[in-house]
Structure formats: structure tokens, C-alpha cells
Amino acid sequence: MAIRAQPLTLLQWTGAVMAALVFLAITAPLAAVAWRAEETSVLGAADWSAIRFTVSQAAISAFLSVVLAIPVARALARQRFAGRGLVVALMGAPFLLPVIVAILGLLAVFGRNGWVNAGLGLLGLPPLEIYGMHGVVLAHVFFNLPLAVRLLLQGWMSIPSERFRLAVALGFSNANMRQHFEWPLLRMMVPGVFLVIFLICSTSFAVALTLGGGPRATTVELAIYQAFRFDFDLGRAALLGLVQVAICAFAAVAVLGVAVPQVLGAGLDRAPVMWPEAHRHRFIDGAAVLSAALFLMMPMIALGLRGVPALPTLPAVAWEAAGRSVVLSFATAVVAVAMALPLAALIARGRARSILELVGSLSIAVSPLVVGTGLFLLLFPVVNPTLLAIPVTGLVNALAALPFLLRALVPAITEAELTQGRLATALGMRGWPRFRIAILPRLRRPLGFGAGLAAALSMGDLGVIALFSAPSQGTLPLEMYRLMGAYRTDDAQGAALLLLLLSLGIFWLFDRGGRLHAAT
Amino acid sequence: MLQLDQVMVRQGEFVLKIDLDVAAGGRLAIMGASGSGKSTLLNLIAGFVMPDAGRVLINGVDVRETPIAERPVSVLFQDGNLFPHLSIYQNVALGIRPDLRLAPDQRVQVEESLEKVGLGGMGQRKPADLSGGQQSRAAIARILLRDKPLLLLDEPFAALDPGLRQEMLVLLNALCVEKGLTLLMVSHDMRDARQLCDQLCLLSDGIVALSGDMATLLHDPPAILAPWL
Numbered sequence: 001m002a003i004r005a006q007p008l009t010l011l012q013w014t015g016a017v018m019a020a021l022v023f024l025a026i027t028a029p030l031a032a033v034a035w036r037a038e039e040t041s042v043l044g045a046a047d048w049s050a051i052r053f054t055v056s057q058a059a060i061s062a063f064l065s066v067v068l069a070i071p072v073a074r075a076l077a078r079q080r081f082a083g084r085g086l087v088v089a090l091m092g093a094p095f096l097l098p099v100i101v102a103i104l105g106l107l108a109v110f111g112r113n114g115w116v117n118a119g120l121g122l123l124g125l126p127p128l129e130i131y132g133m134h135g136v137v138l139a140h141v142f143f144n145l146p147l148a149v150r151l152l153l154q155g156w157m158s159i160p161s162e163r164f165r166l167a168v169a170l171g172f173s174n175a176n177m178r179q180h181f182e183w184p185l186l187r188m189m190v191p192g193v194f195l196v197i198f199l200i201c202s203t204s205f206a207v208a209l210t211l212g213g214g215p216r217a218t219t220v221e222l223a224i225y226q227a228f229r230f231d232f233d234l235g236r237a238a239l240l241g242l243v244q245v246a247i248c249a250f251a252a253v254a255v256l257g258v259a260v261p262q263v264l265g266a267g268l269d270r271a272p273v274m275w276p277e278a279h280r281h282r283f284i285d286g287a288a289v290l291s292a293a294l295f296l297m298m299p300m301i302a303l304g305l306r307g308v309p310a311l312p313t314l315p316a317v318a319w320e321a322a323g324r325s326v327v328l329s330f331a332t333a334v335v336a337v338a339m340a341l342p343l344a345a346l347i348a349r350g351r352a353r354s355i356l357e358l359v360g361s362l363s364i365a366v367s368p369l370v371v372g373t374g375l376f377l378l379l380f381p382v383v384n385p386t387l388l389a390i391p392v393t394g395l396v397n398a399l400a401a402l403p404f405l406l407r408a409l410v411p412a413i414t415e416a417e418l419t420q421g422r423l424a425t426a427l428g429m430r431g432w433p434r435f436r437i438a439i440l441p442r443l444r445r446p447l448g449f450g451a452g453l454a455a456a457l458s459m460g461d462l463g464v465i466a467l468f469s470a471p472s473q474g475t476l477p478l479e480m481y482r483l484m485g486a487y488r489t490d491d492a493q494g495a496a497l498l499l500l501l502l503s504l505g506i507f508w509l510f511d512r513g514g515r516l517h518a519a520t
Numbered sequence: 521m522l523q524l525d526q527v528m529v530r531q532g533e534f535v536l537k538i539d540l541d542v543a544a545g546g547r548l549a550i551m552g553a554s555g556s557g558k559s560t561l562l563n564l565i566a567g568f569v570m571p572d573a574g575r576v577l578i579n580g581v582d583v584r585e586t587p588i589a590e591r592p593v594s595v596l597f598q599d600g601n602l603f604p605h606l607s608i609y610q611n612v613a614l615g616i617r618p619d620l621r622l623a624p625d626q627r628v629q630v631e632e633s634l635e636k637v638g639l640g641g642m643g644q645r646k647p648a649d650l651s652g653g654q655q656s657r658a659a660i661a662r663i664l665l666r667d668k669p670l671l672l673l674d675e676p677f678a679a680l681d682p683g684l685r686q687e688m689l690v691l692l693n694a695l696c697v698e699k700g701l702t703l704l705m706v707s708h709d710m711r712d713a714r715q716l717c718d719q720l721c722l723l724s725d726g727i728v729a730l731s732g733d734m735a736t737l738l739h740d741p742p743a744i745l746a747p748w749l
Contacts, residue, residue: 420603424618426566427666428589433619441605 008349009431015346018339019359025399026362029374030245036238036377043239049215050223051243057133057219058201061140062194068141069148069193070186072292075285076149077156078275087293088153091146094296096453098460098503099206100477103139104484104496105299106130108306110138115302135211136219140204144197146296151196155189164275177275192255199251203244203367206462210481220244221369228467234377241370252365303496310494317472318495321479322502325459328394328475329506332458333451336398340405340450341443345435347406348413360406363399371396372464389468393475396464401454408446416442448514452507459503476502521546521702522565522670527574529560536560536726542719544669547696547703549713549734551748552723558706561723562672565704566595578670589618594668598675601659602647608658609634609643615665633661637691653684660691664699671696673705677712689715710748714738722748 008016043051076088094102109115110130117127130138159181167177208219218226220243227237275281347356363371375392379385385392416439424438462477469478476499483492521544529536536557542548552558563569565576567588575582583591602611613622613630622630634643637657639650647655656676663671673692677685693716696703707713713720713734720737722730722744730737730744741749 419600422568423597423600423603425568425588426595427614427618427662428587429614429618430589437606437610437614437618437620438603441603 009345009435011342011432011435012346012349015342015344018343019346019356022339022343022399022402023359023362025395026366026371029371029378030366032374032377033238033241033245033370036235037242039235039238043243046215046218047220047223047240047243050218050220050240051247053133053212053217054202054219054221054244054247057136057140057217058198060133061137061144061201062197064137064141065144065148065197066190066194068292069145069152071284071288072145073149073152073156074182075281075288076153078278079282079285079289081286087289088150090293090296091149091153094143094146096456096460096503096507097143098462098477098496098499099139099143099204100210100462100480101303101460101496101500101503102142102299103207103210104480104493105303106135106139106142108302108493109298110135115298131211132214132217136207136217139207139211140197140201142296142299143204144200145292147200148193148197149292151193152186152189155185159185168275174277195251195255199248199255199364202247202251203369205367205369205466206477209462209466210484220247221367224369224373225466228373228376234380237373238377241373244367244370248365248367303493303500306490307493307497307500310490311497313491314494314498315491318476318479318483318491318498321474321476322495322498324390324473325476325499326502326506328390328397329455329459329502331390332394332397332401333455333510335394336401336405336454337447337451339398339402340409341447343402344406344409344413345439347410348417357406357410361403364403368396368400368461368463369467371399372467375464376467385468386470386473389465389470389473390475392468393461393463393465394458397458397461398454401450401457404453405450408450409443412443412446413439444514446514448510448512452510452514455510456503456507459506460499521579522704523575523577523580524564525575525577527564527571527576529564529569530572531560534560534726536564538723538726538728540721540728542702542704544702545700546719547717548705548719548721549717550704550706550721550723551708551710551713552729556723557726558723559674562595562674562704562706565591565670566593566672567591591670592668593670593672594663594666595672596656596659596663596674596676598678602655604647606646607643608639608645608647608650611647611658612643612662612665615662629665633664634658636664637661652680653687656680656684656688657691660688660695664695667699669700669702671701671703673703673707675706675708678708685712692716 076084107114107130110128111117112127112130114130120127128134164181167180172180202219203221205219205221205225208217208222209225212218212222220240224237224240224244227233227240343356343360347353347360372392375396376385379388379392420438420442424434429438460477461475462481465475465478466481469475471482474482476495480492480495480499483489483495522540522542524538524540527536527538527540534555534557538557538561540548550558550561560569564571565578567583567586571584576584578592602608603614606614609630610620612633613620613626615633616622616626616629631640631643634640637660639654639657639661642650642654647658650658677688680688689712692703695701696716703717705713705717718734720730720732720734721728724744730742737745738749
């Protein structure tokens, strides 16, 4: 049998062009990095130390995140209690939280003058040190513990409830549950979760920039930044970029080898699974959920308490930076959607699907900072890169958001084609009108969500902008970092609150726009 | 009017082999168990499936190369005949212009068509606000507008209760008479088939097991037809 092959529509052609552009936008900077790296071919002692620190902090962060997430995820899976939905939502919140905002919150709680050290001081204990390895791991656990909880919880929720019902009917004991449910699930899930978090932690520039530094706590990305900003040693920056690519590629190849849970899962706020004698675990489960919630909420509460009084006296530069950030954020959302929509339409068509999806997810495996480094190398001989700081940041951020948009859009287009495509074809709808009338209305929700995500991620990003920007041209996260560096903590906390409100606000705006009058 | 000339369609293990000739104005009921090839046959004529061998002729023209929408064919599916996000008016208007850019006189046509199926004044509602029977009527209003000589029905009443079925049969019968349509209906139900059609074709494992005049076959039913009565 031959299913009638539809010719490529203009949109799908655009998708093919986009795929090529995305591929080029990531590989051309990589090629530039590789080419430039040949000048300096020897890694110094400081470089090796940066590599060791990058790998060890990522491994420790990933290990702690996963281990601590297990009791929390299990508690959320087996207990029903008031506010469970809120806790699950809280576990999703750090995804939209700008890194530098969270760091300021963590400093307010765990920093030198933070709540914890105040408590320790009262007890006559020595203060906790947040800068260095401790702080980097703490911040990474703050961001990735919730991610690990969501991924593991998704694993629990994917087990058909009939099987739990059967376990209850058969009178399974705690040990039986471990043997038949918990161990098999954890064996399947933990390697993937660990590697995903390892990958995230090995490329998280903003955390290393603010909490790391010095000979003992410099990551490869931070070393790239320093080679750029302080020494302007482009050859060394490129060589370190190559090292970072190798670390990411290694982790990404490892990720390919294991079952990787989806990062954006829905449906976690369903009723929990039926668990034998769940009430007997109430105390330990309650303790797990409560401590996780406290850990995640305290920094935000501290930031709120300190940020609100500082908002009215924010310096003018912060407001100007906020304006640039809003523009950047909208532009990123537009570029990301312009790339994702045609590409998703092409992927949903089904031909050459795996290679197109690989191109679409390339930016997960390549650190944005390395792409930024490569773009700098490409632009530097032609034009002053600082003039292009905002466009380049927008492009890199859009590339970074692309995988998330595709993950939301491709299933929606496939579904719409499945349910509406045959009717549209039978009625002679084709080309743009077919997409606009029959398919696009079904994509409003994922489009709104994806655009909101791209906008929020770009709003809070402190990465490429730090490489390119001139002092008076920064975004709000960069301005915050400068305020922190100048020990203007009050202003920084006010700016953090502003940034948080802008990030959540712009996500809400897009996501809400997608839901409003959305086709059901 | 419709001829299938030594058509063969292969779908994995399953093979459909069929010769068929339906005169203009003829009304053929296609019956058979699940997996006998009924839907494949309909998809073949509509153009969703291409034959591996043989010819499909409509009005003497080989339509194998004709795009789906340009075939002189209207289809009423079992479900999913309406876009849930478009209004009833828009859904019907798609029958005139797939890009919904209607001239004033075409808008009048849409309203008239809605009136004809008893949905006057309901154009602004969404399909979800209508009953199952009203949704079918909206789809029929669009078939009226498309005005194609060959109508394919793919178990269109399977989801309707007996009262509504009767209503739809009457409506479709009137439509066929008024427009002089040639009709092909896939059905599970002999009551529907005998009321609307004058010929019968029984498919079994991808080949025609029985075919002929409806009245004659029902007057003295062969054994193979027994389970369907």
C-alpha cells in the first residue's frame, strides 16, 4: 500500500531551512572554537584543576540531588494530603527562577550574614562558608533537587494504578513493595536522572560565577569567562571551550545510553497511587516533604522580605537594564517560536524524524557559553562584538530554549494532524490556510507555554551576556551581578525581586495568552 | 459512474482485491466484518490510500493521480467531521473555500445550507455546544455546499441513537434524491443499508463475497448473508 505522500508545504520548507540554520548556528561557533584552540595546545595546571572541579562538583551535586529526591518523590507518590498539588507546583518553580535570583536568596539564608549563620552564632558555633565548593553544590542541589523529584515522581505515576491495587489486595509488606516496585523503578530511573543533572551542573555558568572562583573553585566555563574578560586570551578561551564541549559530549553520549525521563512532564498532580499501609509512613513522608519545601521556600521568603523595601530606591541603571531585559526576553520568544514552529511542522511530518530531532536538541549538549565564545571569535574580526551583545544573547537563548519548545509542539502538531488532518485534506485545505485554520488553533497552549518558557529563561539568563556586554549595556541579571560585586546588597536584592517578578510575569503573560480561548 | 478495475491494495499481510461498477445515481451498501476491507475500500476511493495495482475510475476518468480534494467526492466520516475549534458556520463554510475567505453571496449560501439541515441561527456555536445529531447535520450542510456527485459514508450513524439514525437516514435520502448523488455507504447495520441503498456488496477477507441487487438478495437471502439479518 502507498499512503498518499503530501508535498512539503511552505511552512515545512521553512522548517528545513530552520533546521539548517540551527545546525549552522551551533556548529559554526564550535568550528571556530576548535580552529582557534589550535594556537594554544597545552592545558596548564590551573586548567586541569578547573576540569577536576567541574566534574567533581557536578557529580556531587547530581548525587545529592538524586539521593535527597528519592524520599520526597516517594512521599508525594504515596500520601494524599492537603496542599500536595502546591508542593508539586513548588517542585516545578525553580525551572523559571533566574539563577542569580536564587543565589541571592540562598545567600540571604546561608550566606555570611544569613539566617543560618545568625542561628549558629547564637549557639556559639562557627559560621558556615558558602563560597567555594559548598556554595556551588548547595545552589545546584537547590535547582536540581526539585527536578529530580519531578522526574522520579513521574516514574511512580507511570506505573498503572491497577498494579498498586493488586499489591494492596495481595497484602504486600514494605519489603515486598521495595522488591517489586521501588528497586526496579529506581534502577530504571536513577541513571538517567543523575546524568541529566550532571549535564546541567557541568554547564551552569552563573552559579560558578557568583559562588565559585579562586584557584580551588573555578569551573571550565568560569575559566573561559576569565580568559576572555581578564586576559583577553582568545586562544586559551577556545581551548577551554573545546574541553567543555568534550565534557558535555561525554555526558550527552552517556545520557543517550540510558532511558532519559522527559524533563517537562504533566499530570503529576493526579491523586497519588494506592500504597499498602500508606498511613504507617506518614511521619517520615511528612518530614521529607516539609524539609524539601522549607529548603526551597526559605531563600525566596528571605529575598521577598529584604527585596520589597529596596524596590522603591532601585538605582536608575537597574531600571534601564530591566528595560533591555524585557526587550531581549520578547525578542528571544519571537525568535524561538519562529525557529520552533516550522521545524516542529517538519518533524511531525515524520520523514527523517530522528535526525531532525537530533538537530533540534543539539543545544542541550552544547554549552551556551561555548556557542557564545564561538560567535565572539566569528564576529570579532568583522565587528565589535559588544555592539551585538543583545542580539547574540537573544539568539543563543532562543537556541537553548528550542528543545523545550519542540518537545511541547511536536506532539501537539502530530495529534492535530491525526485528528484533523484527514478532514482538512478531504476538504481541500492546503498550504498556509490549512495550517492556520486546521492545525494552529490546536497549538495555542503549547505555543504560549513554550514562548513563555523561552522568554522567562532569556529574562533570567546570566551567561553569554557576561561575555559580550559593555558596562552600560547589560541586562538586569548582569546589573544584579555588578551590584553584588560592589557590595550593594540592598540594591541587588531589590533588583532580584524585580527580575523574579518580570520572569514570572512574562511567563504568565504568554502561558495565559495561550490558554485563553484555547481550543479544547 | 464509479468503476474499480482489478484494484489491488496491500497493507502488510492484508490484501484487498476488488472489481466494482456503480452506475450514476446508484446506492451501494458495503458490509462486512471488521478487517474485511470496508474502510480501506472507502479510503481508496477518497484518495487516502493508493492502489498497488488496477485503476479507479470516476465518471470514466482515472483518478489515481488526482489529489484528494479535487476528486468529485464528499466523505462523511464516522466521527471527527467538524473542527472543534471552529464555529459551525466556519465548519460549513470550509465546503466553499478552504481558506474561509467568503464573498458576500457565498456567506448567504452557507446560511441557506444551515437552514436546510435545520441549523438556522446556530452558526456561531461551537460543535461541542451541539448534540450529536446536530453535529451530523452540520457535516451534511457542508456536503450540500461542496456539491460533489459521489458521496461516501463511513459508518456515519454508529454513534447515534435509533431516533437520530432514522432522522439522518431521511435527511440523507432527501439529499441524494435532490442532488441525484451516487452513494457508497459502509455499514454494520442491515436496517440502515436496506433503507438507504439499492445494491449490496459483502466483503470478506479483502474480496467480494457477495454482490447484487438489495431487494433480490433480501428476498431470498443466501446463507452467507444470514449473520447480517
